[in-house]
Amino acid sequence: MKNSIDNIFKEAKKQNRPALISYTVCGDNNKENSLNILNSISENIDIAEWGIAHNCPTADGKEIQNSSYRALTNGIKLKNIFQMVKKYKKNNFSKPIILMGYYQMIFNYGEVKFIKKCKEVGVDGLIVVDLSYPDNKDFAKLCKKNSICFVQLIAPTTSKQRMKEILKVSDTMVYMISMISTTGSALKVTTKKIIENYKIVKKISPSKNVVIGFGITEKTIGKLKSADGLVVGSAICKEISKSLKHRQNPVTNVSKLVKKLKSKIL
Amino acid sequence: MKLKKGINIIDQHDKFGFYCNGKFGGNFVAETARKPIEDLSKLFEKLRRSKKFLKKRDFYFKHYLGGETPFFKLNNLTKYLGGAQIWCKDVSAINGDAHKAYHATVNALICKESGKKFIAGDTGAGMFGKNLALAAKEMKLSAKIFMGTKDISRQAPNVKFMREAGAEVVPVDSGSKTLVDAVSECMRHYVSNCDTTHLAVGSAIGANIFLKICAWSTSQISRELKRQLIKEFGEIPKLKLINVIGGGSSALGFWNEFIDYDKKHVELIGVEAKYAAPLATNAKVAILHGAAQYCLTDKEGQIAETHSLSAGLDYPGSSPLHGLLKDTKRARYTLASDKEALNAFKLVSKLENLRPSLEPAHAWSECIRIAPKLKKSDVIVVNNCGKGYKDKKIYIENIGYYPE
Ligand SMILES: Cc1ncc(COP(=O)(O)O)c(C=O)c1O
Numbered sequence: 001m002k003n004s005i006d007n008i009f010k011e012a013k014k015q016n017r018p019a020l021i022s023y024t025v026c027g028d029n030n031k032e033n034s035l036n037i038l039n040s041i042s043e044n045i046d047i048a049e050w051g052i053a054h055n056c057p058t059a060d061g062k063e064i065q066n067s068s069y070r071a072l073t074n075g076i077k078l079k080n081i082f083q084m085v086k087k088y089k090k091n092n093f094s095k096p097i098i099l100m101g102y103y104q105m106i107f108n109y110g111e112v113k114f115i116k117k118c119k120e121v122g123v124d125g126l127i128v129v130d131l132s133y134p135d136n137k138d139f140a141k142l143c144k145k146n147s148i149c150f151v152q153l154i155a156p157t158t159s160k161q162r163m164k165e166i167l168k169v170s171d172t173m174v175y176m177i178s179m180i181s182t183t184g185s186a187l188k189v190t191t192k193k194i195i196e197n198y199k200i201v202k203k204i205s206p207s208k209n210v211v212i213g214f215g216i217t218e219k220t221i222g223k224l225k226s227a228d229g230l231v232v233g234s235a236i237c238k239e240i241s242k243s244l245k246h247r248q249n250p251v252t253n254v255s256k257l258v259k260k261l262k263s264k265i266l
Numbered sequence: 267m268k269l270k271k272g273i274n275i276i277d278q279h280d281k282f283g284f285y286c287n288g289k290f291g292g293n294f295v296a297e298t299a300r301k302p303i304e305d306l307s308k309l310f311e312k313l314r315r316s317k318k319f320l321k322k323r324d325f326y327f328k329h330y331l332g333g334e335t336p337f338f339k340l341n342n343l344t345k346y347l348g349g350a351q352i353w354c355k356d357v358s359a360i361n362g363d364a365h366k367a368y369h370a371t372v373n374a375l376i377c378k379e380s381g382k383k384f385i386a387g388d389t390g391a392g393m394f395g396k397n398l399a400l401a402a403k404e405m406k407l408s409a410k411i412f413m414g415t416k417d418i419s420r421q422a423p424n425v426k427f428m429r430e431a432g433a434e435v436v437p438v439d440s441g442s443k444t445l446v447d448a449v450s451e452c453m454r455h456y457v458s459n460c461d462t463t464h465l466a467v468g469s470a471i472g473a474n475i476f477l478k479i480c481a482w483s484t485s486q487i488s489r490e491l492k493r494q495l496i497k498e499f500g501e502i503p504k505l506k507l508i509n510v511i512g513g514g515s516s517a518l519g520f521w522n523e524f525i526d527y528d529k530k531h532v533e534l535i536g537v538e539a540k541y542a543a544p545l546a547t548n549a550k551v552a553i554l555h556g557a558a559q560y561c562l563t564d565k566e567g568q569i570a571e572t573h574s575l576s577a578g579l580d581y582p583g584s585s586p587l588h589g590l591l592k593d594t595k596r597a598r599y600t601l602a603s604d605k606e607a608l609n610a611f612k613l614v615s616k617l618e619n620l621r622p623s624l625e626p627a628h629a630w631s632e633c634i635r636i637a638p639k640l641k642k643s644d645v646i647v648v649n650n651c652g653k654g655y656k657d658k659k660i661y662i663e664n665i666g667y668y669p670e
Binding site: 018057060065105108130131132133153155156158159182224 | 300461550554558
């Protein structure tokens, strides 16, 4: 199964488009809806990222904070997240799922136990926001041993030397943060600049699948489609907030949004 | 695990920023903040070895903060309690009214050296916020202070100071609306603006460099105290150093010079607020605000809510350095309730010309508890680290008066 993430990128490349990756918070706005959202968008996305809600999210913007807050208020626990991943994978066997969260949640559960559980339920990859290189060396090894893709991050502040080191140890998928920001604010750099940075990363490591995330919306996604993959998070979380505010069904609204996003990268 | 003698406690970390064989501290930060944090570490290590910078720091400590804070015996309280001699290191006499003045000033100096024009900091009691606002004004920096909305309302006098000094006070309305949320929001601001903004963390918490800068700055307190003790006693007498612990910055500054002494000679006692006491209640280690530390959490690992009348103590975590001092048994940690702190304020303000804020009132409570059981030759020193004016309203609400 290790290759399921790699295969997804290969498939997308065959279709001459970037992989589309969604980010939602598991349990937002409640357990049932968040699984329904994922199921309903799965035909239009290539990889699903599911956030593990934490109540001290030091790198998230307002939209994802709101999502995490709703998920926590509705009682989401790691136990539920694992069950829900299992359910999702049962219906979407070939669709990779990546869990994303803060290290505290993993540390508290126990690293080894956490990875074992991830493997058992079918988690394909992990992103740990605040466990950066080189502190993540041991954890990354542990992931590798269990055929889970540990996704390293690269930021606009990352020096070239550091980039090289990170890419050297990274798994096949790498996450490039588009701008100096928390998640979910408007793009404050041009898409051109982002693609320039992206090219620097690709030049160092052409074989890695580099995905771009942070601040990508319906408006900007088309201009970034030369990347290997694009992550849309806050825009989806915002759609959930908006739907709830207008008493509309978040499942259908998010599904529509994702369809639109997909149409822009074809 | 053993503490290393002759090495400043702030420097007893490995190359990854961990203390105590990886148990405390570290740099749990997003990739975006790695480079700015690394740059700051390099700058700080350079500055603390630079004679020119030290001279500048000392100049500001002396002329801007008013120089050495007083150290004196409390004859009435000593007599009343009938045990140990009770002495006060009155840090609240500093310009700025609390120990936070030291690291606010140092952070502004570092910001200046870094060439950045913006400085951001968190505050609970408003003491750090106020001092950072004042230091920013002094050094012509633009300051943003993040503060929970609950604290903005209960520490209003300090908010006024911040605004008058020209700082922007950013209200934080998420979570418990207290310090923990203010720190989170301030760190988010930093992640988004780390190319232009210097982050000044309000206590000895956060990723490695932040707690180092903080504890290094507040250490001025123990440098002075050591001199003052020798002047009074001709030597370092058998001591008990009592300090309140929120994040732990004042205690680390008060204790720094005394850590190498045997604990039978110089005992270090930290006092937390009863419902915000990760050290005294043997909480689990958790990752909060960039570092591993003793921290109150729920079973799922979510950060727990705390409760204290004192805004400066209403925080679920603790400095990684206090984790180290606890595990090596160098310091002992205990707690005091709101009620005990209020009673301590009543007694101390009645017998002495002191008006401690709610935070040091917790330290006074422990002093009152243990002094009667000790001998005349025992010397207790309490760090009276903050002035009470900011809590006047809370004191009146709870005990009916605030002595002028
Ligand atoms: C006077 C005073 N003492 C103590 C504290 C607690 O913080 P720390 O433990 O870092 O000294 C505060 C916090 O605002 C304070 O204002």
